[in-house]
Amino acid sequence: MGRQWLHAKRAIVNLKKGQTVGKIVKEITVAAKLGGADQAANARLHAAVEKAKKQSVTRDVIERAIKKGAGIGDDKLVLEHIVFEGYAPHKVPLIVEVMTDNHQRTAPEMRQLFKKGILGAAGSNKFLFEHVGIVEAHHPDTASDLEAAGIEAGANEFEPLSHAQNDDIPEGVAGARFLTDRTAVHAASVWLKQNGWTVITAEIGYVAKSYPELDDTARAEVGEFLQAIEDNDDVQRVWAAVK
Known part of the structure:
Protein backbone atom coordinates (compact mmCIF):
# COMPACT_ATOMS: atom_id res chain seq x y z
CA MET A 1 0.00 0.00 0.00
CA GLY A 2 2.83 2.37 0.89
CA ARG A 3 4.55 1.81 -2.44
CA GLN A 4 1.29 2.34 -4.34
CA TRP A 5 0.73 5.62 -2.51
CA LEU A 6 4.30 6.68 -3.30
CA HIS A 7 3.65 6.14 -7.02
CA ALA A 8 0.32 7.99 -6.77
CA LYS A 9 1.97 10.89 -4.96
CA ARG A 10 4.69 11.12 -7.61
CA ALA A 11 2.03 11.10 -10.33
CA ILE A 12 0.22 13.99 -8.62
CA VAL A 13 3.45 15.98 -8.27
CA ASN A 14 4.33 15.37 -11.93
CA LEU A 15 0.82 16.38 -13.00
CA LYS A 16 1.03 19.62 -11.01
CA LYS A 17 4.46 20.35 -12.47
CA GLY A 18 3.10 19.76 -15.97
CA GLN A 19 0.20 22.13 -15.30
CA THR A 20 2.61 24.76 -13.97
CA VAL A 21 4.89 24.51 -17.02
CA GLY A 22 1.88 24.64 -19.34
CA LYS A 23 0.64 27.82 -17.67
CA ILE A 24 4.09 29.41 -17.83
CA VAL A 25 4.40 28.65 -21.56
CA LYS A 26 0.92 30.09 -22.12
CA GLU A 27 1.90 33.15 -20.09
CA ILE A 28 4.88 33.68 -22.42
CA THR A 29 2.54 33.50 -25.41
CA VAL A 30 0.04 35.91 -23.88
CA ALA A 31 2.77 38.34 -22.79
CA ALA A 32 4.21 38.37 -26.31
CA LYS A 33 0.74 38.91 -27.78
CA LEU A 34 0.05 41.87 -25.48
CA GLY A 35 3.47 43.51 -25.45
CA GLY A 36 5.53 42.21 -28.36
CA ALA A 37 8.46 39.82 -28.71
CA ASP A 38 11.22 42.11 -27.41
CA GLN A 39 12.00 41.13 -23.82
CA ALA A 40 13.91 44.36 -23.27
CA ALA A 41 10.73 46.34 -23.95
CA ASN A 42 8.25 43.86 -22.47
CA ALA A 43 8.73 43.39 -18.72
CA ARG A 44 5.93 40.84 -18.43
CA LEU A 45 7.48 38.68 -21.16
CA HIS A 46 10.93 38.86 -19.59
CA ALA A 47 9.57 37.77 -16.20
CA ALA A 48 7.66 34.87 -17.80
CA VAL A 49 10.73 33.68 -19.70
CA GLU A 50 12.82 33.75 -16.51
CA LYS A 51 10.19 31.61 -14.76
CA ALA A 52 10.23 29.18 -17.69
CA LYS A 53 14.00 28.83 -17.49
CA LYS A 54 13.76 28.00 -13.77
CA GLN A 55 11.33 25.21 -14.68
CA SER A 56 13.83 23.90 -17.26
CA VAL A 57 11.60 24.76 -20.22
CA THR A 58 13.74 24.41 -23.36
CA ARG A 59 14.83 27.36 -25.46
CA ASP A 60 12.95 26.01 -28.49
CA VAL A 61 9.67 25.85 -26.55
CA ILE A 62 10.18 29.39 -25.24
CA GLU A 63 10.98 30.77 -28.69
CA ARG A 64 7.97 29.04 -30.26
CA ALA A 65 5.70 30.48 -27.58
CA ILE A 66 7.06 33.99 -28.17
CA LYS A 67 6.67 33.75 -31.94
CA LYS A 68 3.16 32.36 -31.60
CA GLY A 69 2.09 35.17 -29.32
CA ALA A 70 3.74 37.91 -31.35
CA GLY A 71 2.27 36.59 -34.61
CA ILE A 72 5.65 35.79 -36.11
CA GLY A 73 5.49 32.91 -38.56
CA ASP A 74 2.58 30.66 -39.49
CA ASP A 75 1.52 29.48 -36.02
CA LYS A 76 -0.40 32.54 -34.83
CA LEU A 77 -2.30 32.85 -31.59
CA VAL A 78 -6.07 33.24 -31.41
Whole structure:
Protein backbone atom coordinates (compact mmCIF):
# COMPACT_ATOMS: atom_id res chain seq x y z
CA MET A 1 0.00 0.00 0.00
CA GLY A 2 2.83 2.37 0.89
CA ARG A 3 4.55 1.81 -2.44
CA GLN A 4 1.29 2.34 -4.34
CA TRP A 5 0.73 5.62 -2.51
CA LEU A 6 4.30 6.68 -3.30
CA HIS A 7 3.65 6.14 -7.02
CA ALA A 8 0.32 7.99 -6.77
CA LYS A 9 1.97 10.89 -4.96
CA ARG A 10 4.69 11.12 -7.61
CA ALA A 11 2.03 11.10 -10.33
CA ILE A 12 0.22 13.99 -8.62
CA VAL A 13 3.45 15.98 -8.27
CA ASN A 14 4.33 15.37 -11.93
CA LEU A 15 0.82 16.38 -13.00
CA LYS A 16 1.03 19.62 -11.01
CA LYS A 17 4.46 20.35 -12.47
CA GLY A 18 3.10 19.76 -15.97
CA GLN A 19 0.20 22.13 -15.30
CA THR A 20 2.61 24.76 -13.97
CA VAL A 21 4.89 24.51 -17.02
CA GLY A 22 1.88 24.64 -19.34
CA LYS A 23 0.64 27.82 -17.67
CA ILE A 24 4.09 29.41 -17.83
CA VAL A 25 4.40 28.65 -21.56
CA LYS A 26 0.92 30.09 -22.12
CA GLU A 27 1.90 33.15 -20.09
CA ILE A 28 4.88 33.68 -22.42
CA THR A 29 2.54 33.50 -25.41
CA VAL A 30 0.04 35.91 -23.88
CA ALA A 31 2.77 38.34 -22.79
CA ALA A 32 4.21 38.37 -26.31
CA LYS A 33 0.74 38.91 -27.78
CA LEU A 34 0.05 41.87 -25.48
CA GLY A 35 3.47 43.51 -25.45
CA GLY A 36 5.53 42.21 -28.36
CA ALA A 37 8.46 39.82 -28.71
CA ASP A 38 11.22 42.11 -27.41
CA GLN A 39 12.00 41.13 -23.82
CA ALA A 40 13.91 44.36 -23.27
CA ALA A 41 10.73 46.34 -23.95
CA ASN A 42 8.25 43.86 -22.47
CA ALA A 43 8.73 43.39 -18.72
CA ARG A 44 5.93 40.84 -18.43
CA LEU A 45 7.48 38.68 -21.16
CA HIS A 46 10.93 38.86 -19.59
CA ALA A 47 9.57 37.77 -16.20
CA ALA A 48 7.66 34.87 -17.80
CA VAL A 49 10.73 33.68 -19.70
CA GLU A 50 12.82 33.75 -16.51
CA LYS A 51 10.19 31.61 -14.76
CA ALA A 52 10.23 29.18 -17.69
CA LYS A 53 14.00 28.83 -17.49
CA LYS A 54 13.76 28.00 -13.77
CA GLN A 55 11.33 25.21 -14.68
CA SER A 56 13.83 23.90 -17.26
CA VAL A 57 11.60 24.76 -20.22
CA THR A 58 13.74 24.41 -23.36
CA ARG A 59 14.83 27.36 -25.46
CA ASP A 60 12.95 26.01 -28.49
CA VAL A 61 9.67 25.85 -26.55
CA ILE A 62 10.18 29.39 -25.24
CA GLU A 63 10.98 30.77 -28.69
CA ARG A 64 7.97 29.04 -30.26
CA ALA A 65 5.70 30.48 -27.58
CA ILE A 66 7.06 33.99 -28.17
CA LYS A 67 6.67 33.75 -31.94
CA LYS A 68 3.16 32.36 -31.60
CA GLY A 69 2.09 35.17 -29.32
CA ALA A 70 3.74 37.91 -31.35
CA GLY A 71 2.27 36.59 -34.61
CA ILE A 72 5.65 35.79 -36.11
CA GLY A 73 5.49 32.91 -38.56
CA ASP A 74 2.58 30.66 -39.49
CA ASP A 75 1.52 29.48 -36.02
CA LYS A 76 -0.40 32.54 -34.83
CA LEU A 77 -2.30 32.85 -31.59
CA VAL A 78 -6.07 33.24 -31.41
CA LEU A 79 -7.04 33.77 -27.77
CA GLU A 80 -9.88 35.72 -26.19
CA HIS A 81 -9.33 37.62 -22.96
CA ILE A 82 -12.29 37.24 -20.58
CA VAL A 83 -12.69 38.60 -17.07
CA PHE A 84 -15.00 36.85 -14.60
CA GLU A 85 -16.07 38.57 -11.40
CA GLY A 86 -17.66 37.11 -8.31
CA TYR A 87 -17.19 35.92 -4.76
CA ALA A 88 -15.47 32.99 -3.13
CA PRO A 89 -17.04 31.42 -0.02
CA HIS A 90 -17.39 33.80 2.94
CA LYS A 91 -18.08 36.72 0.56
CA VAL A 92 -14.46 37.14 -0.54
CA PRO A 93 -14.44 39.23 -3.75
CA LEU A 94 -12.34 37.98 -6.64
CA ILE A 95 -11.55 38.65 -10.28
CA VAL A 96 -10.51 35.83 -12.60
CA GLU A 97 -8.65 36.56 -15.84
CA VAL A 98 -8.94 33.93 -18.54
CA MET A 99 -7.24 33.51 -21.91
CA THR A 100 -9.11 30.97 -24.02
CA ASP A 101 -9.41 29.74 -27.58
CA ASN A 102 -12.92 28.42 -26.88
CA HIS A 103 -15.36 30.62 -24.98
CA GLN A 104 -18.09 27.97 -25.31
CA ARG A 105 -15.92 25.59 -23.28
CA THR A 106 -14.62 28.04 -20.71
CA ALA A 107 -17.85 29.77 -19.65
CA PRO A 108 -19.58 26.55 -18.44
CA GLU A 109 -16.38 25.49 -16.67
CA MET A 110 -16.32 28.80 -14.78
CA ARG A 111 -19.99 28.44 -13.79
CA GLN A 112 -19.24 24.97 -12.44
CA LEU A 113 -16.18 26.16 -10.50
CA PHE A 114 -18.18 29.02 -8.95
CA LYS A 115 -20.89 26.71 -7.55
CA LYS A 116 -19.50 27.09 -4.03
CA GLY A 117 -19.25 30.85 -4.49
CA ILE A 118 -21.11 33.48 -6.50
CA LEU A 119 -20.45 34.27 -10.17
CA GLY A 120 -21.40 37.89 -10.77
CA ALA A 121 -22.07 39.96 -13.86
CA ALA A 122 -19.37 42.00 -15.60
CA GLY A 123 -18.54 45.06 -13.51
CA SER A 124 -20.19 43.68 -10.39
CA ASN A 125 -17.19 43.98 -8.10
CA LYS A 126 -14.29 45.66 -9.92
CA PHE A 127 -14.95 48.73 -7.80
CA LEU A 128 -13.63 46.73 -4.83
CA PHE A 129 -10.17 46.56 -6.44
CA GLU A 130 -7.51 48.99 -7.62
CA HIS A 131 -6.40 48.38 -11.23
CA VAL A 132 -2.63 48.95 -11.02
CA GLY A 133 0.80 47.94 -12.22
CA ILE A 134 2.39 45.20 -10.10
CA VAL A 135 6.11 44.43 -9.99
CA GLU A 136 7.45 41.75 -7.66
CA ALA A 137 11.19 41.35 -7.26
CA HIS A 138 13.94 40.28 -4.90
CA HIS A 139 17.40 41.58 -4.02
CA PRO A 140 20.32 39.54 -2.62
CA ASP A 141 21.11 42.24 -0.05
CA THR A 142 18.71 41.80 2.86
CA ALA A 143 19.68 45.28 4.04
CA SER A 144 18.54 46.83 0.74
CA ASP A 145 16.59 50.05 1.32
CA LEU A 146 13.07 49.18 0.17
CA GLU A 147 11.70 52.70 0.53
CA ALA A 148 14.54 54.21 -1.52
CA ALA A 149 14.12 51.55 -4.22
CA GLY A 150 10.37 52.14 -4.37
CA ILE A 151 10.77 55.88 -4.74
CA GLU A 152 13.50 55.60 -7.37
CA ALA A 153 11.53 53.00 -9.32
CA GLY A 154 8.52 55.31 -9.40
CA ALA A 155 6.24 53.08 -7.32
CA ASN A 156 3.20 54.53 -5.58
CA GLU A 157 3.25 51.84 -2.89
CA PHE A 158 5.68 49.11 -1.85
CA GLU A 159 5.81 46.37 0.76
CA PRO A 160 8.11 43.52 1.80
CA LEU A 161 7.40 40.14 0.23
CA SER A 162 8.67 36.86 1.66
CA HIS A 163 9.27 33.36 0.32
CA ALA A 164 6.14 32.23 2.18
CA GLN A 165 4.07 34.73 0.18
CA ASN A 166 5.69 33.98 -3.17
CA ASP A 167 7.81 30.86 -3.59
CA ASP A 168 9.63 32.44 -6.55
CA ILE A 169 11.45 34.52 -3.94
CA PRO A 170 14.41 32.59 -2.47
CA GLU A 171 14.64 32.30 1.28
CA GLY A 172 17.04 34.71 2.95
CA VAL A 173 16.79 37.53 0.39
CA ALA A 174 14.90 40.82 0.35
CA GLY A 175 11.66 40.46 -1.58
CA ALA A 176 9.19 43.23 -2.36
CA ARG A 177 6.00 44.10 -4.20
CA PHE A 178 5.87 47.48 -5.93
CA LEU A 179 2.57 49.00 -7.06
CA THR A 180 2.73 51.53 -9.88
CA ASP A 181 0.50 53.37 -12.31
CA ARG A 182 -0.54 50.98 -15.09
CA THR A 183 1.60 52.89 -17.58
CA ALA A 184 4.70 52.75 -15.35
CA VAL A 185 5.16 48.97 -15.02
CA HIS A 186 7.92 48.71 -17.61
CA ALA A 187 9.89 51.71 -16.33
CA ALA A 188 9.79 50.41 -12.75
CA SER A 189 10.86 46.95 -13.86
CA VAL A 190 13.78 48.33 -15.88
CA TRP A 191 15.02 50.49 -12.99
CA LEU A 192 14.88 47.58 -10.56
CA LYS A 193 16.78 45.25 -12.91
CA GLN A 194 19.43 47.89 -13.47
CA ASN A 195 19.89 48.24 -9.73
CA GLY A 196 20.45 44.63 -8.70
CA TRP A 197 16.87 43.41 -8.34
CA THR A 198 15.60 40.20 -9.97
CA VAL A 199 12.11 40.85 -11.33
CA ILE A 200 9.79 37.84 -11.10
CA THR A 201 6.46 39.52 -11.95
CA ALA A 202 5.70 42.62 -14.00
CA GLU A 203 2.09 43.05 -15.05
CA ILE A 204 -1.13 45.00 -14.76
CA GLY A 205 -3.50 43.50 -12.22
CA TYR A 206 -5.97 44.04 -9.42
CA VAL A 207 -5.30 44.73 -5.74
CA ALA A 208 -8.15 44.59 -3.24
CA LYS A 209 -9.03 47.81 -1.42
CA SER A 210 -10.02 45.91 1.74
CA TYR A 211 -9.90 42.34 3.06
CA PRO A 212 -12.65 40.43 4.89
CA GLU A 213 -11.80 38.98 8.29
CA LEU A 214 -11.40 35.19 8.04
CA ASP A 215 -10.74 32.57 10.70
CA ASP A 216 -8.53 29.56 9.93
CA THR A 217 -11.45 27.37 8.83
CA ALA A 218 -12.84 30.01 6.48
CA ARG A 219 -9.38 30.75 5.11
CA ALA A 220 -8.90 27.06 4.30
CA GLU A 221 -12.25 26.90 2.49
CA VAL A 222 -11.43 30.00 0.46
CA GLY A 223 -7.98 28.64 -0.35
CA GLU A 224 -9.44 25.37 -1.62
CA PHE A 225 -11.93 27.28 -3.78
CA LEU A 226 -9.24 29.53 -5.27
CA GLN A 227 -6.92 26.59 -5.95
CA ALA A 228 -9.65 24.82 -7.93
CA ILE A 229 -10.06 27.91 -10.12
CA GLU A 230 -6.31 28.37 -10.58
CA ASP A 231 -5.99 24.75 -11.70
CA ASN A 232 -8.19 25.42 -14.73
CA ASP A 233 -5.97 25.45 -17.84
CA ASP A 234 -7.50 28.65 -19.24
CA VAL A 235 -7.14 30.70 -16.06
CA GLN A 236 -4.19 33.07 -16.15
CA ARG A 237 -4.69 35.11 -12.99
CA VAL A 238 -6.89 35.03 -9.90
CA TRP A 239 -7.08 38.25 -7.90
CA ALA A 240 -8.80 37.82 -4.53
CA ALA A 241 -9.36 39.95 -1.43
CA VAL A 242 -7.53 37.55 0.84
CA LYS A 243 -4.12 37.81 2.46
